[in-house]
Amino acid sequence: MSGRHSRPNQPSNWFQPARVASEPEGRPQPRGAEPERDGPAFLEVRDLNVHFPTEDGLVKAVDGLSFTLRRGQTLGIVGESGSGKSVTSLALLGLHKRPDKRGRGGARIRGEIRLDGEDLVAAPPERLETLRGEKLAMVFQDPMSAMHPYYTVGEQIAEAFLVHNRASKAVARKRAIEMLDRVGIPQPDARVDDFPHQFSGGMRQRAMIAMALVCNPQLLIADEPTTALDVTVQAQILDLMRDLQQEFNSALIVITHDLGVVAELADDIMVMYAGKAVEYGPAKAVFTDPEHPYTWGLLGSMPRLDRAVQERLLPIPGNPPSLINVPSGCAFHPRCGYAQMAGGHCRNEVPQLVDNGQGTLVSCHLWPQQRRGLFAEHIAPKL
Amino acid sequence: MLTYIVRRLLAAVGLLLVVTLITFWIFYILPLWAGQTPQSLAAAYVGKQQDPLALRAVVDRFGFDKPLFAQYFDYVIGIVHGRTYSDGVSLIHCNAPCFGYSFKNYEQVWPTLLSRAPVTVSIALGAGVLWLVFGVLSGVISAVRKGSIADRVSMGIALAGVALPVYFVGPLLEALTGRWNTTYVPFLSNPFQWAQHLSIPWVALAFGYAALYARMTRAGMLDALNEDFVRTARAKGVRERKVLYRHALRSALTPIITIFGMDLGAVLGGAVLLEVTFSLPGLGLLAINSIQQDDFPVVMGVTLLAAFFIVVANIVVDVFYAVVDPRVRLA
Numbered sequence: 001m002s003g004r005h006s007r008p009n010q011p012s013n014w015f016q017p018a019r020v021a022s023e024p025e026g027r028p029q030p031r032g033a034e035p036e037r038d039g040p041a042f043l044e045v046r047d048l049n050v051h052f053p054t055e056d057g058l059v060k061a062v063d064g065l066s067f068t069l070r071r072g073q074t075l076g077i078v079g080e081s082g083s084g085k086s087v088t089s090l091a092l093l094g095l096h097k098r099p100d101k102r103g104r105g106g107a108r109i110r111g112e113i114r115l116d117g118e119d120l121v122a123a124p125p126e127r128l129e130t131l132r133g134e135k136l137a138m139v140f141q142d143p144m145s146a147m148h149p150y151y152t153v154g155e156q157i158a159e160a161f162l163v164h165n166r167a168s169k170a171v172a173r174k175r176a177i178e179m180l181d182r183v184g185i186p187q188p189d190a191r192v193d194d195f196p197h198q199f200s201g202g203m204r205q206r207a208m209i210a211m212a213l214v215c216n217p218q219l220l221i222a223d224e225p226t227t228a229l230d231v232t233v234q235a236q237i238l239d240l241m242r243d244l245q246q247e248f249n250s251a252l253i254v255i256t257h258d259l260g261v262v263a264e265l266a267d268d269i270m271v272m273y274a275g276k277a278v279e280y281g282p283a284k285a286v287f288t289d290p291e292h293p294y295t296w297g298l299l300g301s302m303p304r305l306d307r308a309v310q311e312r313l314l315p316i317p318g319n320p321p322s323l324i325n326v327p328s329g330c331a332f333h334p335r336c337g338y339a340q341m342a343g344g345h346c347r348n349e350v351p352q353l354v355d356n357g358q359g360t361l362v363s364c365h366l367w368p369q370q371r372r373g374l375f376a377e378h379i380a381p382k383l
Numbered sequence: 384m385l386t387y388i389v390r391r392l393l394a395a396v397g398l399l400l401v402v403t404l405i406t407f408w409i410f411y412i413l414p415l416w417a418g419q420t421p422q423s424l425a426a427a428y429v430g431k432q433q434d435p436l437a438l439r440a441v442v443d444r445f446g447f448d449k450p451l452f453a454q455y456f457d458y459v460i461g462i463v464h465g466r467t468y469s470d471g472v473s474l475i476h477c478n479a480p481c482f483g484y485s486f487k488n489y490e491q492v493w494p495t496l497l498s499r500a501p502v503t504v505s506i507a508l509g510a511g512v513l514w515l516v517f518g519v520l521s522g523v524i525s526a527v528r529k530g531s532i533a534d535r536v537s538m539g540i541a542l543a544g545v546a547l548p549v550y551f552v553g554p555l556l557e558a559l560t561g562r563w564n565t566t567y568v569p570f571l572s573n574p575f576q577w578a579q580h581l582s583i584p585w586v587a588l589a590f591g592y593a594a595l596y597a598r599m600t601r602a603g604m605l606d607a608l609n610e611d612f613v614r615t616a617r618a619k620g621v622r623e624r625k626v627l628y629r630h631a632l633r634s635a636l637t638p639i640i641t642i643f644g645m646d647l648g649a650v651l652g653g654a655v656l657l658e659v660t661f662s663l664p665g666l667g668l669l670a671i672n673s674i675q676q677d678d679f680p681v682v683m684g685v686t687l688l689a690a691f692f693i694v695v696a697n698i699v700v701d702v703f704y705a706v707v708d709p710r711v712r713l714a
Contacts, residue, residue: 095617100530125623133620140618145611149710150633160619195709211619 041068041114042251043092043219048111048121050084050091050275053104057324061087063275065111067268071218074245074252076262076283078298079272082320085255088272089221092253093138094120094128115219134164137212141224143204147196153180153207154192161214179210183240202233206240213244220245221253226261238265259298263287271295274321274331277353281360291362291371293336296379314382330365338374342366388702395694400459402690407455410679421447444468445484458483462687482687483680487673492684495669500688502567503665506588506657507650509581513589514596515643521593522600523632529605537597544594553587553660565661588657592646596639603635610634637707641700648696652689 050062062084069075077085087107090096096107113120115136120128137160140146147156157179158172167175173192180188183206196204205225212220222241226234242265245252254262262269262283269286271279271294279292290296300314318335321327333339333346342365345351351363356371364371414424425441441447445468446454460466461481468475468484477484482492521541525534557563563583568576607613608631616630617623653667662668666685673681705711 093618095614105530129620129622131620132618138618140611140615142611146615148612148616148630148634150708152709159616159621163620163622197710208615211615 040070042071042116043069044112044114045088045092046112046114048088048091048113049109050087050096051108051110052106053099053108054324059323060275060326061107061323062091063326065272065275065277067270067277067280069219069251069253069268071251072245072249073268074242074254074262074266076266076269077253077255077272078257078259078262078269080257080298080316080320082323083272084275084323085257085272086223087275089138089223089253089255092120092219092221093132093136094123094125095132098125130164133160133212133217134215135217136219136221137215137217139205139208139212139220139222139225142228143201143208144196144228146208147204149196152193152195153199154194156196157192157207157211157214160211164215175214176210179214180207182213183207183210183244184236185210201229202236205229205233205237209237209240209244213248216248217250219251219253221255223255224257225254227256227258234261241265259287259295259302271298274326275323276331276363277361278332278364279360279362280353281356281358281362285358285360289358289360289372290375290379291356291360291368292332292364293338293366293371293374294332296375297335299383300379330363338366341370384702384705387705388698391698391701395698398694399687399691403459403462403687404455406683406686406690407458410683411454412451415451482684485673485678485681487676487678487681492680495681496666496684496688499664499666499669501569502663503651503653503658503667505567505570505577505581506584506654506663506665507647509578509585510588510592510650510654511643511647513585514592517589518593518596519600519636519639522597523604523627525597525601526604526608527627534601538601541594541597544590545598547591549587549591549654549656550660552590553584553657556583556587565663567663584657584661584663587660588650588654596643599642600635600639603638604631607631607635637704640703640707644696644700644703645693648693649689651692651696653685 045068046066048062048065049060052059052061065084065088067075077088079085087096091107091109092113096109097105099106099108109121111121115131120131123131147153151159154173154176157176158169161167161172161175162169165172177188177192180192185191185203185206191199191203196207199207205228209222209225220241225241226237229237238261241252241254244250252265254265256262259269266283268281269279269283270277271286271292273294279286279290279295286295287299290299294316297314297316301316303313316335317337321331321334327334327347329345329347329349330336330339330351336346339346345365349365351365353361353363356362356368362368362371366374421442422438424447425438425445446457449457457466461477461479461483463479465479465481466477468477475484477491478493480493482496484491485495488495521537525537528534557565560583563580565580565583568580570577610631612634613626613630616626621630653665653670655667655671657663658665658667659671666688670682670685672678673685
């Protein structure tokens with residue numbers, strides 16, 4: 001009994017998930033990207049904590065998160081609302097409000113975010129300003145509210161270019177037209193002078209991507225890039241992001257609540273719950289052989305077009321937990337249908353993120369064999 | 384854009400006609416309903432002199448016994464075309480725009496309005512610049528340094544500014560500056576004295592407005608700083624200072640300018656309390672004096688002029704909005 005829970009803690013040095021069966025089949029690889037696959041990590045996040053002191057208590061939005069990303073690689077971060085996905089992405093860009101001189105308000109960020117070896121958590125705000133848009137860029141969820149209504153699309157793309165490049169306005173405008181053309185906006189030299197409200201939703205998201213890519217960033221973070229779009233446009237945008245990533249060989253983080261979005265796009269998938277990673281591994285493995293009950297829940301609540309209509313979706317019971325009073329032990333245990341199978345451990349002990357022996361990290365008190373058995377027996381037939 | 388402006392101007396003319404109708408109704412018809420007769424109206428004009436012949440002459444001259452729609456028609460024609468008064472003996476011509484004839488000081492209304500307008504315009508423009516600049520400035524600082532000492536102090540002062548009326552702030556300022564000379568000096572005769580003498584009234588009037596604008600700007604800036612597009616600007620690496628004025632302030636300022644246009648229009652129609660407090664001979668003081676003397680034509684003239692300023696301010700604001708916000712459709 002004790003042996004089961006005396007698994008070695010995660011080593012303090014950075015753990016690299018083995019890349020077994022992580023290559024999605026049939027996906028063309030950019031030439032020249034292969035050697036970098038085994039190169040040093042471009043982005044290294046280690047034990048990241050983002051806490052917000054509030055009057056009601058400390059909100060632990062992100063609590064001990066670690067992951068790595070190499071150039072040309074895509075990481076999908078998946079989770080419900082409030083799981084800490086967006087807070088993570090804003091922390092990467094240094095966009096959280098800093099606490100004031102007396103340490104009140106804002107976000108307390110601890111841990112390490114190493115981009116090309118440079119620690120962004122310790123970097124001064126001016127340095128982050130320089131990096132933002134140039135080396136790391138972000139595509140936001142709602143392209144209507146994320147663009148300034150008073151400036152033309154071209155002006156906003158050109159602005160991103162001019163912040164980081166010494167160039168004339170004419171050159172920046174030309175560059176904006178180029179980028180609009182690159183992301184597939186028809187008649188870019190005419191549409192460049194349109195205002196955001198004259199664009200359709202899909203075009204706005206394309207323009208947002210153009211704005212993010214105008215300086216050829218090496219890390220692109222897309223926070224729910226397709227949530228505001230209808231399904232056909234979603235597919236186009238995802239294709240576009242994949243093409244652009246291969247063209248620029250940049251690292252890509254896609255944040256979404258929809259496992260389906262990242263299943264094809266991502267090399268790795270990290271499932272987050274209550275500010276922690278609960279399952280992190282190669283996309284194919286996480287998608288086809290998920291081991292964490294929460295991941296099962298996400299898969300079960302996903303509508304599938306290739307299933308009979310009368311089959312019901314399986315929602316995850318309960319609500320996302322409060323991030324101030326996170327449930328004891330495993331944060332998911334109040335909603336988990338299998339918590340009693342591991343005795344009282346689920347309620348009392350925080351599970352560690354441990355390699356399941358096949359390259360996926362899972363934080364669950366159930367035995368790996370138990371999890372696989374449960375998945376094969378109860379979950380897989382319903383999916 | 385041009386057709387939009389033309390259409391707005393035409394609509395404004397219609398609106399002003401409605402305003403004349405209502406004011407006319409209030410000043411000429413309501414008294415009749417309340418038991419006044421053409422003779423007693425005339426008596427009000429003539430004052431203590433109760434000679435029936437003189438009353439008859441006044442009734443004839445102003446047409447008090449004509450049908451009301453005819454009187455209204457004459458009034459409107461007078462404004463756009465001018466009119467001629469006749470008492471059977473002599474003719475008095477009143478050039479367009481003719482707002483009638485004040486019998487209290489035996490002058491035509493329009494030249495009276497014209498002589499008073501520069502005072503009010505001077506007050507409005509000077510105070511308007513003051514309150515816009517200081518209100519927006521302290522509002523922006525408060526929003527950016529939310530919770531700081533600067534924020535608390537300026538919001539405290541703003542609360543006082545909103546709460547304290549002009550007739551309290553005005554005399555207080557006068558007392559503090561040791562009986563400042565606030566006599567009106569026309570701008571053209573001595574610009575320096577004009578500004579020096581008006582400075583205290585400006586501050587007194589601007590104080591309350593600046594307080595209001597500071598609070599509005601602060602709220603608007605706080606909203607704007609939480610907008611997604613401000614976050615986008617930061618994500619692009621735009622410098623914080625530029626994020627503030629190019630992205631946040633730009634959208635926070637639009638409603639402020641709108642309200643500024645309306646407020647300025649309202650003050651141009653007469654800053655009544657301020658003009659009374661400092662005895663500045665502007666439109667507001669004229670209105671008060673005329674009301675006290677039952678000088679209906681003058682009161683009507685001031686009312687219509689004030690309405691005119693408001694309507695013009697409205698059009699200017701709408702056009703401004705269409706220029707600033709590309710989403711506004713000129714329908």
